[in-house]
Amino acid sequence: AKPSFRWRRVLLKVSGEALAGDHAQNIDPKVTMSIAREVAAVTRLGIEVAIVVGGGNIFRGSSWAGCSGLDRSSADYIGMLATVMNAIFLQATMESIGIPTRVQTAFRMSEVAEPYIRRRAVRHLEKGRVVIFAAGTGNPFFTTDTAAALRCAEINAEVVLKATNVNGVFDDDPKRNPNAHLLDTLTYHEVTSKDLSVMDMTAITLCQENNIPVVVFNLSEPGNISKAIKGERCIHIVAE
Numbered sequence: 618a619k620p621s622f623r624w625r626r627v628l629l630k631v632s633g634e635a636l637a638g639d640h641a642q643n644i645d646p647k648v649t650m651s652i653a654r655e656v657a658a659v660t661r662l663g664i665e666v667a668i669v670v671g672g673g674n675i676f677r678g679s680s681w682a683g684c685s686g687l688d689r690s691s692a693d694y695i696g697m698l699a700t701v702m703n704a705i706f707l708q709a710t711m712e713s714i715g716i717p718t719r720v721q722t723a724f725r726m727s728e729v730a731e732p733y734i735r736r737r738a739v740r741h742l743e744k745g746r747v748v749i750f751a752a753g754t755g756n757p758f759f760t761t762d763t764a765a766a767l768r769c770a771e772i773n774a775e776v777v778l779k780a781t782n783v784n785g786v787f788d789d790d791p792k793r794n795p796n797a798h799l800l801d802t803l804t805y806h807e808v809t810s811k812d813l814s815v816m817d818m819t820a821i822t823l824c825q826e827n828n829i830p831v832v833v834f835n836l837s838e839p840g841n842i843s844k845a846i847k848g849e850r851c852i853h854i855v856a857e
């Protein structure tokens with residue numbers, strides 16, 4: 618029998634910023650390797666792991682839109698392509714330590730990766746493979762946080778685990794306000810009404826409507842991915 622952990626199937630969201638670490642280039646191989654090692658350890662325990670990768674370390678559509686005639690949709694497609702680069706890098710790292718991993722893209726790039734097929738993604742997970750969802754939702758004007766919430770709901774994962782560079786959610790910007798407090802538990806309503814930067818509104822609303830809890834944790838602290846995946850309470854849950 619499988620040992621009982623809090624979650625059986627999780628959706629891990631890794632932002633592009635988290636992948637960048639402190640490396641001069643866009644991706645820090647130390648970061649991808651530590652993600653791979655921790656994910657390997659939990660998949661061996663029988664927990665199914667799907668990952669949504671961001672692309673902000675390479676290209677963020679919203680910050681480029683408007684520059685030199687670049688319209689928002691074109692900028693966003695470039696951003697989505699950036700997530701595919703991260704996904705392939707992460708896949709290669711995972712496979713280098715023996716974790717079977719599939720990348721599925723939200724729009725077709727069939728020479729490079731599988732297209733997103735929900736049932737196929739679920740089948741991979743059931744077989745113990747890690748699935749990385751790339752290209753966000755496939756639509757401009759969305760974010761990879763929204764893709765994380767969407768894929769989580771689609772594949773019936775139980776939680777979105779959001780890897781960040783901070784220790785959790787503060788009630789104010791800790792860089793500007795030294796008295797900012799780290800919040801322990803908060804509700805979807807608090808996130809949206811106080812505009813706390815857990816996720817964008819579209820993503821958080823999608824989680825709320827589908828009762829998906831969100832756990833925010835600091836990726837740069839070793840062991841945190843396993844803790845989050847095993848449901849050890851080092852962190853912050855958004856739930857009503």
Ligand code: UDP
Pocket residue numbers: 631632633634670671672673674676677678679692693694695696697698699700752753754755756757758759760761762763764
């Ligand atoms: N993007 C998009 N649609 C999506 C997901 C992402 O257009 O469904 C684009 C958007 O331009 C975004 C970029 O891809 O800025 C990178 O994704 P995101 O900013 O969410 O990455 P992260 O902040 O997690 O690194």
